Amino acid sequence: MLELDGLNGWYGASHVLHNVSFSVEQGEIVALVGRNGAGKTSIIRSIMGLMPRTTGTVRFDGKNIEAMKAHQRYAMGLAYVPEERRIVRGLTVLENLQLGLVADRKVIDEARAIEEIAQSFPRLQERLNQEGVTMSGGEQQMLAIARAMIARPKMILLDEPSEGIMPVLVEEMGALFRRLREQGTTLLLVEQNVEWALNLADRAVIVDQGEVVYRSDAATLLADKDIQERYCAV
Template sequence: MALLELHNVHTYYGGIHALKGLSIQVNQGEVVTLIGSNGAGKSTTLKTICGQTRAREGKILFDGKDITQMRTHEIALLGIAHVPEGRRIFPKLTVRENLEMGAFSVTDKNLIEEGIERAFRYFPRLKERINQKGGTMSGGEQQMLAIARGLMMKPKILMLDEPSMGLAPILVEQIFDIITELNKEGMTILLVEQNANQALSVAHRGYVIQTGEIILQDEAATLLANPQVREAYLA
């Protein structure tokens, strides 16, 4: 069953045509990855889905509902969590305060505490840093915090933008292990990732985007074996 659908979406930055008739689908329970070179439109796709950038043409459906013109906070409340490129945690807030900000619409304190404990189950290191300010932590710890914050509202879909960027290989492995664990527990994930090999290794399906257009789509394993993909993105 399709949870998220983009149909012929066109997005512009001023006069720049960033997405040119983009159509993708993410089914319930899948990990779907969007790969492509820098500037291909990967981050723009996520921003358009969550309303930070408006689609000028086309339609975006989430759980059967047209969200194309909805506001960002309304989209978030429907169950779409966006973990942006560059982490963008609140550097002057503690780990606990960052997590609480992720549950901005939750009024039940017990549910907030449950969310924090769930985050610590996935990311035990954050529990050790609970009172530490986010800006003083390592890049890997900040990425863990950004993902944990995204999980605080128990979203229906988690959109991750370049979660491995700038991380040491051992931390990259940890992040992708967590992505796999989240999916095994039922989380639907749309993954934008510079590390195409890692992304296709954990995904069910993938799309290749080039200058705002989908040029290839297939099962992840098939894309991994595709000579064109290997030469362009896996070399």
């Protein structure tokens, strides 16, 4: 579903990603972990076409996409939930969800799409007419995920979805991600809550100082506390 080969990235003169290479298979969850500032967010911004300058190859669903704009990648089925959520002030929950359909060229019955997404997010269904930014942080995170899901993407990039969220919503989120995987949606999950992420994921990739330093199945990394301490401890 996704393959990175020799990906390099820059912010101005700062070379922040160094020959990053890994793949994500269709229908799996891959956890991208490492310390704060390791380069995880820069990797998914590069995948989405949001880094100022990159070199290397990014393939999605069998096609090279490194020359595409972010909205073109979204139209191909690649969705992104940024760490800061970006719920639009002044718009209701329903209107924020409708934004998830604006850039999508597929013909989708909007009413049916809203109904289906509301069934997956009962908390949002109760608040469709409420301004999105007035909800709790956890509910806003759910809205950001729902907005990414509504156009039925093939893959979702998630940046720190559990950050600042109360435990009950984190568990709901984990159950949602498992359902998405069962339905065939592919997930790349950037997460500081390493234990939670590894319990969800099929495979894990560790990034340190902009480089991939470790790859394994998630269960192996979960059991290896020494590697976690070396690369993931805060």
